[in-house]
Amino acid sequence: MRTEISEMAGLTGHTGTGGAAPELNWAGNYRYTAAAIHRPRTLEDVQDVVAGASKIRALGSRHSFNAIADSPGSLISLEDLDPGIRIDPAARTVTVSGGTRYGTLAEKLESNGYALPNLASLPHISIAGAIATATHGSGDANGNLATSVAALEIVAADGTVHHLGRGSSPDFDGAVVGLGALGVVTKVTLDIEPTFxxxxxxxxxxxxxxxxxxxxxxxxxxxxxxxxxxxxxxxxxxxxxxxxxxxxxxxxxxxxxxxxxxxxxxxxxxxxxxxxxxxxxxxxxxxxxxxxxxLAHFRMAFTPxxxxxxxxxxxxxxxxxxxxxxxxxxxxxxxxxxxxxxxxxxxxxxxxxxxxxxxxxxxxxxxxxxxxxxxxxxxxxxxxxxxxxxxxxxHWGKLFHAEADSVAALYPRFADFKDLAERMDPEHKFRNEFLARKVFGK
Ligand SMILES: Cc1cc2nc3c(=O)[nH]c(=O)nc-3n(C[C@H](O)[C@H](O)[C@H](O)COP(=O)(O)OP(=O)(O)OC[C@H]3O[C@@H](n4cnc5c(N)ncnc54)[C@H](O)[C@@H]3O)c2cc1C
Missing domain, CATH: 3.30.70.2520 (Alpha-Beta Plaits)
Incomplete structure (x- = not known):
C-alpha cells in the first residue's frame, strides 16, 4: 500500500492549487479542522483507508466556501489518483477519476473531438466535488453538471466498491448530489457529445x-x-x-x-x-x-x-x-x-x-x-x-444561514436522501458538523 498520510498542519507548501496553504479552503475563509489527509494512489488504497477510518470525508479542490468538506477525523484527497480518462464513443460517455478537474477533462475531450454539455464559471473545480454540491453553469435547457452523470463508482463506509448507474440503480438519483455523505466517489461516468x-x-x-x-x-x-x-x-x-x-x-x-x-x-x-x-x-x-x-468564464491557464x-x-x-x-x-x-x-x-x-x-x-x-x-x-x-x-x-457549497429543518422543507426527497445515507453509512463515518446542522439535524 502506498497511501500517503500527512498531518494537516504539516502540509503547508504541498503542491495544491498554486501553492495555497492546504489547511484552508480556496477562499481562505475556512480552516479545515481534520487532523490528517490521505492521498491514496489506487482504488485499493482508497478502500483500505476508508475501511480503516472511524471518521473520514472526501476533499475535492477545496472551492466550497463553507465547512461542507471538513471532517472531524481525516480527509481523503483523490488528487494523486491517475485521472484514467476513458472515452467510450459508442456509449457517448467518458469515465474519469473523481478528483480530476473539469479543465483537465475538457482539454482531453476537446482534443478527441468530444464535449461536455456545460461547465461552471471556473474549470479548476474537481468533478466529484462539483457534482456533490449540484454545481451548475447556465442555460435554459442545460441541467446542472450533476445531470451529466451516467454512472458513479463509490467506495462505501465499509470499503466496498459500489457501481450506480442512471436508470439501472434505484438509488442513483439520490446518490449523485451526495454532499460527500454517502462515500468516496472514485470514478464518474459523464455523458459527452461531439465537440461544438x-x-x-x-x-x-x-x-x-x-x-x-x-x-x-x-x-x-x-x-x-x-x-x-x-x-x-x-x-x-x-x-x-x-x-x-x-x-x-x-x-x-x-x-x-x-x-x-x-x-x-x-x-x-x-x-x-x-x-x-x-x-x-x-x-x-x-x-x-x-x-x-x-463555456467557463475563466481560463484554465489562469489558476488562482x-x-x-x-x-x-x-x-x-x-x-x-x-x-x-x-x-x-x-x-x-x-x-x-x-x-x-x-x-x-x-x-x-x-x-x-x-x-x-x-x-x-x-x-x-x-x-x-x-x-x-x-x-x-x-x-x-x-x-x-x-x-x-x-x-x-x-447552494450547498456556498455560505447560507438555513438549518436542517428549513432546508428539509425545500426538497421533496429529503427524507429519502437521509434514509439512503443511513443505509450506505450506518456508522456515520462520513458525517460532519456541517451535515449535522444543515441536513441530518442534531
Ligand atoms: C471561484 C469559484 C467559482 C465558482 N463557480 C461556480 C459556478 O459557476 N457554479 C456553481 O454552481 N458553483 C460554483 N462554485 C462553487 C463550487 O463549484 C462548489 O463549491 C464545488 O463543490 C467545489 O468543488 P470542489 O472540488 O472544490 O469540492 P470541495 O469544496 O473540496 O468539496 C465539496 C463537497 O464535495 C464532496 N466531495 C469532494 N470530492 C468528493 C469525492 N471524491 N467523493 C465524494 N464527495 C466528494 C466533499 O466531501 C464536499 O462535501 C465556485 C467556487 C469558486 C471558488
Missing part, C-alpha cells in the same frame, strides 16, 4: 425594466446566458451570451443592431467586475472557439491559488424570477456594499434528489461577496427571509 464551437458576446447596461419584461426571451437568446448586477441602479451591468456556433445565425439576428434588450455590445473584452482586466476571462467579442475555451471573495447563491422556480429580483433589489442598500458582483443564471429542472433544480426549472441568484464574512453572515438571514416565499434553495 461557441461564441461569447457581452452586452452592457441593460435597463432592469426591459430585462424584467423580457426575462424569458433574454435567457433563451443563447445557449448560456449570465446577467451580472450589483442590484443598485436601473440597469443590469452586463449580459454574457454563450451561443453555439451552429446557432450563430439566430444569435446574430437576436443581437442585430449591436444591442441586446437595450444593452449595448461591449467592444472590448470585459471582466464581470467593473474595472478589472479581462485577461483571465475566456475569449469574448463573438470570436468562435471550442466549447472548452468558452486563493480568492479574495466569498459566495452565496439561492435558486427559485422560474415563475418567481421577477418577484425574487424585486425583493433582492429592495435589499440592495444592504447587499451592494458587501458585494463584488452578482450573477443571475438559469438551470433546467432535474430529478436528482438534493439538486437545487430538483423538479423545477430554476433561476440562480449568485452573490460574489467581499471578504467581510461577519457582515455577510449577518445579512444572509434577511436575504433568506426575503426569498422564503419562493422556497429558495441555497
Amino acid at each position: 464551437a461557441v461564441r461569447q458576446d457581452v452586452f452592457e447596461a441593460l435597463p432592469w425594466q426591459t430585462v424584467l419584461e423580457n426575462f424569458d426571451a433574454a435567457t433563451s437568446s443563447a445557449y448560456s446566458v449570465s446577467l451580472f448586477t450589483d442590484w443598485s441602479g436601473d440597469a443590469v451591468a452586463q449580459a454574457w451570451l454563450k451561443s453555439r456556433v451552429s446557432g450563430a445565425a439566430a444569435a446574430e439576428a437576436a443581437f442585430a443592431g449591436g444591442t441586446f434588450f437595450s444593452g449595448t455590445r461591449a467592444t472590448v473584452a470585459r471582466h464581470p467586475l467593473p474595472g478589472v482586466s479581462a485577461e483571465n476571462c475566456t475569449e469574448q467579442l463573438g470570436v468562435p472557439g471550442p466549447w472548452s475555451e468558452r 491559488s486563493s480568492g479574495d471573495e466569498l459566495q452565496s447563491e439561492f435558486f427559485v422556480r422560474r415563475e418567481h424570477t421577477v418577484a425574487a429580483i424585486s425583493e433582492l433589489r429592495a435589499l440592495s442598500p444592504r447587499i451592494s456594499p458587501l458585494l463584488h458582483v452578482s450573477e443571475i443564471r438559469t438551470v433546467a429542472a432535474d430529478q436528482l434528489w438534493l439538486s437545487t433544480a430538483y423538479g423545477q426549472h430554476s433561476v440562480g441568484f449568485h452573490f460574489t461577496w467581499k471578504q467581510r464574512q461577519a457582515e455577510v453572515e449577518e445579512l444572509l438571514p434577511a436575504m433568506e427571509e426575503a426569498l422564503a416565499p419562493f422556497n429558495a434553495r441555497p
Whole structure:
C-alpha cells in the first residue's frame, strides 16, 4: 500500500492549487479542522483507508466556501489518483477519476473531438466535488453538471466498491448530489457529445425594466446566458451570451443592431467586475472557439491559488424570477456594499434528489461577496427571509444561514436522501458538523 498520510498542519507548501496553504479552503475563509489527509494512489488504497477510518470525508479542490468538506477525523484527497480518462464513443460517455478537474477533462475531450454539455464559471473545480454540491453553469435547457452523470463508482463506509448507474440503480438519483455523505466517489461516468464551437458576446447596461419584461426571451437568446448586477441602479451591468456556433445565425439576428434588450455590445473584452482586466476571462467579442475555451468564464491557464471573495447563491422556480429580483433589489442598500458582483443564471429542472433544480426549472441568484464574512453572515438571514416565499434553495457549497429543518422543507426527497445515507453509512463515518446542522439535524 502506498497511501500517503500527512498531518494537516504539516502540509503547508504541498503542491495544491498554486501553492495555497492546504489547511484552508480556496477562499481562505475556512480552516479545515481534520487532523490528517490521505492521498491514496489506487482504488485499493482508497478502500483500505476508508475501511480503516472511524471518521473520514472526501476533499475535492477545496472551492466550497463553507465547512461542507471538513471532517472531524481525516480527509481523503483523490488528487494523486491517475485521472484514467476513458472515452467510450459508442456509449457517448467518458469515465474519469473523481478528483480530476473539469479543465483537465475538457482539454482531453476537446482534443478527441468530444464535449461536455456545460461547465461552471471556473474549470479548476474537481468533478466529484462539483457534482456533490449540484454545481451548475447556465442555460435554459442545460441541467446542472450533476445531470451529466451516467454512472458513479463509490467506495462505501465499509470499503466496498459500489457501481450506480442512471436508470439501472434505484438509488442513483439520490446518490449523485451526495454532499460527500454517502462515500468516496472514485470514478464518474459523464455523458459527452461531439465537440461544438461557441461564441461569447457581452452586452452592457441593460435597463432592469426591459430585462424584467423580457426575462424569458433574454435567457433563451443563447445557449448560456449570465446577467451580472450589483442590484443598485436601473440597469443590469452586463449580459454574457454563450451561443453555439451552429446557432450563430439566430444569435446574430437576436443581437442585430449591436444591442441586446437595450444593452449595448461591449467592444472590448470585459471582466464581470467593473474595472478589472479581462485577461483571465475566456475569449469574448463573438470570436468562435471550442466549447472548452468558452463555456467557463475563466481560463484554465489562469489558476488562482486563493480568492479574495466569498459566495452565496439561492435558486427559485422560474415563475418567481421577477418577484425574487424585486425583493433582492429592495435589499440592495444592504447587499451592494458587501458585494463584488452578482450573477443571475438559469438551470433546467432535474430529478436528482438534493439538486437545487430538483423538479423545477430554476433561476440562480449568485452573490460574489467581499471578504467581510461577519457582515455577510449577518445579512444572509434577511436575504433568506426575503426569498422564503419562493422556497429558495441555497447552494450547498456556498455560505447560507438555513438549518436542517428549513432546508428539509425545500426538497421533496429529503427524507429519502437521509434514509439512503443511513443505509450506505450506518456508522456515520462520513458525517460532519456541517451535515449535522444543515441536513441530518442534531
Ligand atoms: C471561484 C469559484 C467559482 C465558482 N463557480 C461556480 C459556478 O459557476 N457554479 C456553481 O454552481 N458553483 C460554483 N462554485 C462553487 C463550487 O463549484 C462548489 O463549491 C464545488 O463543490 C467545489 O468543488 P470542489 O472540488 O472544490 O469540492 P470541495 O469544496 O473540496 O468539496 C465539496 C463537497 O464535495 C464532496 N466531495 C469532494 N470530492 C468528493 C469525492 N471524491 N467523493 C465524494 N464527495 C466528494 C466533499 O466531501 C464536499 O462535501 C465556485 C467556487 C469558486 C471558488
